[in-house]
Amino acid sequence: MPGLGTLVNVVAITVGSGLGLALGSRLPERTRTVVTDALGLVVLLIAALNAAEVGSPALGAAVGTAAPTLIVLGSLLLGGIIGSLLHVEQRLEQLGRLVRTALTRRAAAVAAPAPADGPPSPRSSPTERFVEGFVSSSLVFLVGPLAILGALSDGLGNGIDQLALKAALDGFASIAFAAALGAGVLASALPVLLYQGAFTLLGVALGSVLPDAHIAALTATGGLLLVGVALRLLRIRDLPVADLLPALFVAPVLTAVVAAF
Template identity: 85%
Template sequence: MPGLGTLINIIAIVTGSGLGLALGGRLPDRTRTVVTDALGLVVLLIAALNAAEVLSPELRAAVGGAAPTLIVLGSLLIGGIIGSLLRIEQRLERLGTLVRATLTRRMSAVATAPSQDSPAGPSASERFVEGFVSSSLVFLVGPLAILGALSDGLGNGIDQLALKAALDGFASIAFAAALGAGVLASALPVLVYQGAFTLLGVALGSVLPDAHIAALTATGGLLLVGVALRLLRIRDLPVADLLPALFVAPLLTALVAAF
């Protein structure tokens, strides 16, 4: 069922936030590191399974025996060039900084306006906003939010979003412990954002042939390798700059198939 992955993601955020509010800051840093490493290894497994779609019979039948690998390579190269020229990773980071600063400033102004003599009011409001904005950015500004939602909508399963749910659930524990109840509210933008990409995946799945979807899935698998390398702290790859490759892959497949 399309949307199930996002629903699980939201439940994980809400549950993790509740645990974080109950636990406070009792979770050791070593435990967080070990869990993140374990999740990084699972990302590698999912990446391998998705990348194996390069061997899809439908894709080979459409473009020939050797072409699938070249399509994935070409998609990553062209997509990477487009993404780097557009500076997608850098723009996302700047957008996050801008959103955080803007919301915090506005909410602080609202909080201080009614009552200047209540020191607890502004502090509580700023803490809520910081928790909401910081956690929302972490949950949304990342390739898994897009890759997983598209995969869900395309009918390729919810394994990527299930993995993201585990990551977000664990992160929400830490965020809620440090920043409070604002982290709970971040479930709403996750619903809207990932829901939109899931609907896009449903639309693409209704018009794209199986060969095109296989090329997109295989390309996404290699992007997931980049996510795993970041989680494992091996290499901080600019995965967001490679996201245009997901849209290049079906186009290249159609072009090669036409000849």
């Protein structure tokens, strides 16, 4: 069922936030590191399964047996050029900083200082803490390739494996966030529902339009992007995966061009 992956993700964030609020900061740093490493290895497994779609019979029948690898290569090269020229990763980071600044200023305005004859205002009001928790966790859960790759894959009918993995990552991260930043982390489940739901609907629309060969090329290209995600989780190489996201849209176009000839 399209959308199930996002619902699992939302539940994981909700449960993780509740545990974080209950546990406080008792979770050891070593435990967080080991779990993140384990999830990074699972990302590599899912990446390999998706990348194997380069050998899809439908893709081979459409473009020939030698062309699929070249299509994935061309998609990553062209997508990387487009993404780097548009500064996709940098703009996402800037957007995150702008959102945090804007909401923090609004929170500061709401928590106006007390009159001169009254008691001094607290340095960090509950409103500011809620906003910081909401914005910080929302950006972590949304500004990443898995949010887009997983939601598209779910909508295309390729299963919820990627979003289930993201749910595990987000659920564990939400424990730490909620322990440090409070109930605002719990509210971040709503933007996750809306954002990933939108990409799931896009995947459903593409799945009803794109032939199997085009979907296979998109899936194989996405598998290689997941390798970049795994390398980041394992702290091996901080690849600018967001700059490569346009490759997902280049892959079906290249497949159509090659198939036409």
